[in-house]
Amino acid sequence: MGPTLGSSGASDLFQLLRDGSPRTRAELAMTTGLARSTVALRVEELMSLGLISPVGDAQSTGGRPSSQFALNPSAKVVLAADLGATHATIAVTNLSGTIIGEFSGPIDIADGPEAVLDWMIETGRTLLRERSLSTADVIGIGIGLPGPVEYSSGRPVNPPIMPGWDHFDVPGFVRQHLEVPVLVDNDVNIMALGEQAFAWPQIDNLIFVKVATGIGAGVISGGRLLRGAQGVAGDIGHVQIARGAGIACQCGNHGCLEALASGPAIAHSLAGLGLEVETNSSVIELVRRGNMDAIQAIRQAGRDIGEVLTACVSLMNPSVIAVGGSMAAVGEHLIAGVREVIYTRSMPLATTHLTIVQSAAGKNAAVIGASILAIHHALSPEGIDRMAL
Amino acid sequence: MGPTLGSSGASDLFQLLRDGSPRTRAELAMTTGLARSTVALRVEELMSLGLISPVGDAQSTGGRPSSQFALNPSAKVVLAADLGATHATIAVTNLSGTIIGEFSGPIDIADGPEAVLDWMIETGRTLLRERSLSTADVIGIGIGLPGPVEYSSGRPVNPPIMPGWDHFDVPGFVRQHLEVPVLVDNDVNIMALGEQAFAWPQIDNLIFVKVATGIGAGVISGGRLLRGAQGVAGDIGHVQIARGAGIACQCGNHGCLEALASGPAIAHSLAGLGLEVETNSSVIELVRRGNMDAIQAIRQAGRDIGEVLTACVSLMNPSVIAVGGSMAAVGEHLIAGVREVIYTRSMPLATTHLTIVQSAAGKNAAVIGASILAIHHALSPEGIDRMAL
Numbered sequence: 001m002g003p004t005l006g007s008s009g010a011s012d013l014f015q016l017l018r019d020g021s022p023r024t025r026a027e028l029a030m031t032t033g034l035a036r037s038t039v040a041l042r043v044e045e046l047m048s049l050g051l052i053s054p055v056g057d058a059q060s061t062g063g064r065p066s067s068q069f070a071l072n073p074s075a076k077v078v079l080a081a082d083l084g085a086t087h088a089t090i091a092v093t094n095l096s097g098t099i100i101g102e103f104s105g106p107i108d109i110a111d112g113p114e115a116v117l118d119w120m121i122e123t124g125r126t127l128l129r130e131r132s133l134s135t136a137d138v139i140g141i142g143i144g145l146p147g148p149v150e151y152s153s154g155r156p157v158n159p160p161i162m163p164g165w166d167h168f169d170v171p172g173f174v175r176q177h178l179e180v181p182v183l184v185d186n187d188v189n190i191m192a193l194g195e196q197a198f199a200w201p202q203i204d205n206l207i208f209v210k211v212a213t214g215i216g217a218g219v220i221s222g223g224r225l226l227r228g229a230q231g232v233a234g235d236i237g238h239v240q241i242a243r244g245a246g247i248a249c250q251c252g253n254h255g256c257l258e259a260l261a262s263g264p265a266i267a268h269s270l271a272g273l274g275l276e277v278e279t280n281s282s283v284i285e286l287v288r289r290g291n292m293d294a295i296q297a298i299r300q301a302g303r304d305i306g307e308v309l310t311a312c313v314s315l316m317n318p319s320v321i322a323v324g325g326s327m328a329a330v331g332e333h334l335i336a337g338v339r340e341v342i343y344t345r346s347m348p349l350a351t352t353h354l355t356i357v358q359s360a361a362g363k364n365a366a367v368i369g370a371s372i373l374a375i376h377h378a379l380s381p382e383g384i385d386r387m388a389l
Numbered sequence: 390m391g392p393t394l395g396s397s398g399a400s401d402l403f404q405l406l407r408d409g410s411p412r413t414r415a416e417l418a419m420t421t422g423l424a425r426s427t428v429a430l431r432v433e434e435l436m437s438l439g440l441i442s443p444v445g446d447a448q449s450t451g452g453r454p455s456s457q458f459a460l461n462p463s464a465k466v467v468l469a470a471d472l473g474a475t476h477a478t479i480a481v482t483n484l485s486g487t488i489i490g491e492f493s494g495p496i497d498i499a500d501g502p503e504a505v506l507d508w509m510i511e512t513g514r515t516l517l518r519e520r521s522l523s524t525a526d527v528i529g530i531g532i533g534l535p536g537p538v539e540y541s542s543g544r545p546v547n548p549p550i551m552p553g554w555d556h557f558d559v560p561g562f563v564r565q566h567l568e569v570p571v572l573v574d575n576d577v578n579i580m581a582l583g584e585q586a587f588a589w590p591q592i593d594n595l596i597f598v599k600v601a602t603g604i605g606a607g608v609i610s611g612g613r614l615l616r617g618a619q620g621v622a623g624d625i626g627h628v629q630i631a632r633g634a635g636i637a638c639q640c641g642n643h644g645c646l647e648a649l650a651s652g653p654a655i656a657h658s659l660a661g662l663g664l665e666v667e668t669n670s671s672v673i674e675l676v677r678r679g680n681m682d683a684i685q686a687i688r689q690a691g692r693d694i695g696e697v698l699t700a701c702v703s704l705m706n707p708s709v710i711a712v713g714g715s716m717a718a719v720g721e722h723l724i725a726g727v728r729e730v731i732y733t734r735s736m737p738l739a740t741t742h743l744t745i746v747q748s749a750a751g752k753n754a755a756v757i758g759a760s761i762l763a764i765h766h767a768l769s770p771e772g773i774d775r776m777a778l
Contacts, residue, residue, distance in 0.1 A: 148738070158738070205618040219704060221617065226610045228706020229594040230738055233610070236703045238736050242631045251736065311700035314625045315608060317617020347627045347640065349537065349547070349619055 013042050014051065014384055020096065022055045022068035043069060049387055050075040051095075051379075071095060076139040078374040079124040079178075082187065082366035083116060085109050085146050085161050085213075089363075090123040092131065093371040095139075095379070097197050099364065101127040109146060112164035113173065121177045139387065140378035141174060141182045142370030144190040150231050154184035157231065181383065183373045187366055188234055189225055191359075192218025194369030195322045199360035205318040208359070209236075209305065210325035211334065212280065215258045221316055237262070239308045257308050261301035263327050269297055280326050287330040298330050302337020309338060310345045317350050324359030332358075402431050403440065403773055409485065411444045411457035432458060438776055439464040440484075440768075460484060465528040467763040468513045468567075471576065471755035472505060474498050474535050474550050474602075478752075479512040481520065482760040484528075484768070486586050488753065490516040498535060501553035502562065510566045528776065529767035530563060530571045531759030533579040539620050543573035546620065570772065572762045576755055577623055578614055580748075581607025583758030584711045588749035594707040597748070598625075598694065599714035600723065601669065604647045610705055626651070628697045632689075646697050650690035652716050658686055669715050676719045687719050691726020698727060699734045706739050713748030720747075 013028050023031075029039045046052045046069075053072040073096040082089045086108060092101040103123050107116055120143075128134060147159025154171040156162055171182035192208035200206055204223040210216050215237040219226045226233045237258035244255025251258075259265055263280030270277045270286065273293050277283055286294035309321060321342075323335055339356045346354075359365055377383055402417050412420075418428045435441045435458075442461040462485040471478045475497060481490040492512050496505055509532075517523060536548025543560040545551055560571035581597035589595055593612040599605050606623040608615045615622045626647035633644025640647075648654055652669030659666045659675065662682050666672055675683035698710060710731075712724055728745045735743075748754055766772055 217704065221610065221615045221622070222613060224611060224613070226705065228610065228739075229708035229742060230706055232736070232738050233706040234704060235706070235736060235739065236700065239700045239703050240734050253734070308700055308703075311625065311628045311697055312704050314628050314697075315606065315623060315701050315704060316615065317619055317622040317624070319618035345629050345642070347621070347624060349621050350617075350624065353618060 013039065014046055014379065017046075017052055017069060017071050018379055020071050020073070022070040024066040024068050026066060028069075045388065046384075049384070051384070051387075073098070076378075077128075077133060077137050078371050078378065079127075079138055079141045080367045080369075080371035080374065081120050081124075081141070081143045082190070082370060083107065083109060083120065083143065083145055084187065088116075088120070089367050090120055090127060091364075091367040091371065092124070092127045092133070093368070093375075095375055097194075097368050097371045097375060099367065099371075101131050102367070103127060109161065109165070110163050113168040113170065117170065117173055121174065124178075135178055138178060138180055139383075140180050140374035141178065142190065142372070142374035143170060143174075143182065143184045144187040144366045144370045145170075145184060146187050148232055148235075149184050149186050151185055151227050154182060181374065181377050181386075183370075183377050185225075185370075185373060186216075186231075188216040188218040189227070190218070190369030190373060191324060191361075191365040192220055192234075192369065193225060193372045194365035194367070195324065195359055195361045196220055197361075197372045198365065198368050199322070200320050203320050205316065206320040206322065207309070207312060207316065207318045208365070209309070209321065209323045209338075211262065211301070211305065211323060211327040212325035213263055215262050215305065215325075217312070219312075219316065221318075236308050236312070239311075241304050241307050243304060257304055261304040266294075266297050266301055266327070270294055284327070284330050287333060295333055298327075298333040299337040301327070302334040302339075303341050304337075305334075306338040306341030306345075310342050313342055313346050313350055313354065319353055319355065321354070321356045322359045323357070324362065324365055328358050402428065403435055403768065406435070406441055406458060406460050407768055409460050409462070411459040413455040413457050415455060417458075434777065435773075438773070440773070440776075462487070465767075466517075466522060466526050467760050467767065468516075468527055468530045469756045469758075469760035469763065470509050470513075470530070470532045471579070471759060472496065472498060472509065472532065472534055473576070477505075477509070478756050479509055479516060480753075480756040480760065481513070481516045481522070482757070482764075484764055486583075486757050486760045486764060488756065488760075490520050491756070492516060498550065498554070499552050502557040502559065506559065506562055510563065513567075524567055527567060527569055528772075529569050529763035530567065531579070531761070531763035532559060532563075532571065532573045533576040533755045533759045534559075534573060535576050537619075537621055537624075538573050538575050540574055540616050543571060570763065570766050572759075572766050574614075574759075574762060575605075575620075577605040577607040578616070579607070579758030579762060580713060580750075580754040581609055581623075581758065582614060582761045583754035583756070584713065584748055584750045585609055586750075586761045587754065587757050588711070589709050592709050594705065595709040595711065596698070596701060596705065596707045597754070598698065598710065598712045598727075600651065600690070600694065600712060600716040601714035602652055604651050604694065604714075606701070608701075608705065610707075625697050625701070628700075630693050630696050632693060646693055650693040655683075655686050655690055655716075659683055673716070673719050676722060684722055687716075687722040688726040690716070691723040691728075692730050693726075694723075695727040695730030695734075699731050702731055702735050702739055702743065708742055708744065710743070710745045711748045712746070713751065713754055717747050 052069045055070045073094045080091045088107045089104040091099045148157045156165045170184045174182045188210045206220045208218040217234040238256040240255040249256035249259035267277045441458045444459045462483045469480045477496045478493045480488045537546045545554040559573045563571045577599045595609045597607040604626040627645040629644040638645035638648035656666045
């Protein structure tokens with residue numbers, strides 16, 4: 001990674017203003033080390049792009065008051081898509097990641113990339129039209145997919161539940177219709193970004209755990225999403241747990257976390273007790289009705305997840321663990337199991353300031369994260385230079 | 390983190406040249422987007438600081454050949470210190486992290502910070518004098534300590550084996566003697582940096598595991614060392630393992646990795662078999678002599694470490710795990726145990742390109758890492774600006 005080499009001073013300034021805090025020209029000059037005259041020119045440039053606006057006057061220190069400038073979040077919009085196996089959400093957001101229009105509906109990811117992405121683009125255009133916006137207002141598109149993605153190319157890699165998508169050039173296809181940067185990542189990574197943006201903007205070390213049909217994590221460390229060597233960082237669903245001995249997993253191994261603590265695994269164990277459960281939502285319904293077996297099973301799933309997360313806490317030293325995904329909708333029972341194990345087993349220094357909570361962004365974590373992914377890219381120094389052309 | 394806001398174009402150029410590859414002015418202009426005339430001025434500035442030098446001529450594409458420039462590794466030096474509980478190494482390195490002078494000797498970290506750091510500074514001065522260098526040639530100091538360090542302030546935080554060091558201002562004290570940037574981190578973090586610089590310069594995702602009296606890890610992800618919220622990322626010695634039920638650990642908990650797989654734990658288990666072992670080195674000696682019990686114990690320790698690392702592999706998706714520390718000197722037996730468990734338990738995509746090896750930097754990993762820490766800081770854009778004053 002390393003420092004940005006771009007030379008556009010306008011984007012240097014903009015990096016400062018992106019946080020939304022208003023600053024004067026003098027403050028910008030002091031922080032960047034640029035000459036006052038240079039700052040003045042560059043502020044003009046960003047104003048002409050519409051990306052920053054004057055926001056009232058700074059407290060006077062004697063003499064005439066100085067104008068302050070800040071990000072103008074409604075200058076442009078991004079399109080954000082959360083494409084799941086059977087359900088999708090498409091949203092239009094402003095430059096702060098706030099949703100200003102949204103559509104959710106059933107899809108079948110197995111229809112293949114052309115059909116699904118065509119639908120996504122059409123839905124996006126409709127959302128824009130409904131808000132009197134056009135594609136010219138869009139500065140980027142963020143897409144979350146339910147499988148591993150090579151982030152640098154935006155191509156899915158051996159996605160198990162996405163027939164026809166393997167190595168498909170998602171950004172290339174979308175850009176045939178909308179000539180803007182297209183960022184693609186897996187659903188859990190964008191949920192981590194969304195959760196952070198929505199609920200923990202000041203937190204640099206966060207693990208988001210999705211518990212649904214599968215189990216996975218998105219890891220933000222030192223303010224950055226970790227992707228790892230093959231882009232599969234956070235794939236904790238197939239770590240073996242103590243209780244798992246002999247229990248077969250779909251992956252071909254035994255004792256995986258997912259084989260014991262995912263929605264289908266819990267449903268399967270409850271069915272074995274004679275309860276009528278087939279789906280994740282029937283498990284949640286049982287828990288809501290106060291069924292003791294279901295509550296016990298969910299609590300134990302939380303402990304299993306906590307067992308794997310204990311090693312993650314030691315390795316990463318996060319300050320927040322947020323648990324989301326459809327199975328987190330059972331309320332505190334799942335989280336209680338996670339907390340029980342992590343707080344019992346971890347070193348005091350690592351847990352003194354550790355918060356373990358249910359996802360606050362909830363169902364919107366993914367679209368917000370997809371939006372953030374696109375915004376970060378579009379408003380990077382390179383992105384600004386591109387816009388200024 | 391985010392991009393660097395420094396405005397000195399000289400440092401922008403220098404970021405490019407730091408990798409040691411020679412480049413022409415035209416190449417520098419193209420990559421940075423700076424004007425040719427600006428590049429020429431800034432090349433002069435870095436030359437006058439002695440940080441870059443001309444290195445022969447580029448292949449001519451017709452017309453007269455263009456001069457190339459590259460980092461001049463011997464322009465300046467850094468002091469690097471690996472301060473252990475009972476032993477220390479002080480080194481002088483060039484700007485590539487290559488050791489050009491070194492001294493190792495016994496210390497007692499419990500003598501307290503003033504005594505130990507005074508000795509460190511005197512030893513550094515002697516090393517410099519012996520090589521006809523002076524403190525004016527030193528552009529930074531890197532120090533590794535055997536306990537948790539708050540990286541931003543360089544202060545140890547509740548270090549268990551360092552009486553008198555808690556919250557001591559290490560950089561402030563050292564700078565009373567040598568007015569250069571002083572960077573301080575824990576020993577395992579700097580060993581990870583040293584191992585990467587020495588053996589894996591192209592690798593961005595690496596976990597270094599130190600196995601000695603304690604067990605800890607240094608984690609590099611996306612090219613950056615992870616420190617976590619309280620600076621205790623990598624503290625994996627107290628993750629509980631399946632085999633550990635009921636075994637008490639010094640930390641007050643039960644079944645910790647360190648209570649089963651550290652040097653003292655192995656020595657303790659072998660003593661229980663009637664063997665005469667007290668120290669880490671007596672365990673290593675037994676393994677070298679082919680004692681079957683000792684080999685079995687080391688192999689099992691490797692499996693225990695592998696159990697914890699399996700979760701780390703899923704979370705981080707590293708491409709290299711390097712095992713170092715005094716217990717790694719037993720050769721392949723320890724690594725074989727680590728490999729056995731990780732390759733059995735992890736998902737194929739995460740292990741296809743995963744290399745698990747003994748540390749190549751060996752005993753020098755820590756001083757090389759301390760040197761790299763100081764070099765990165767001193768040669769950052771802010772560091773260069775400071776030098777140019």
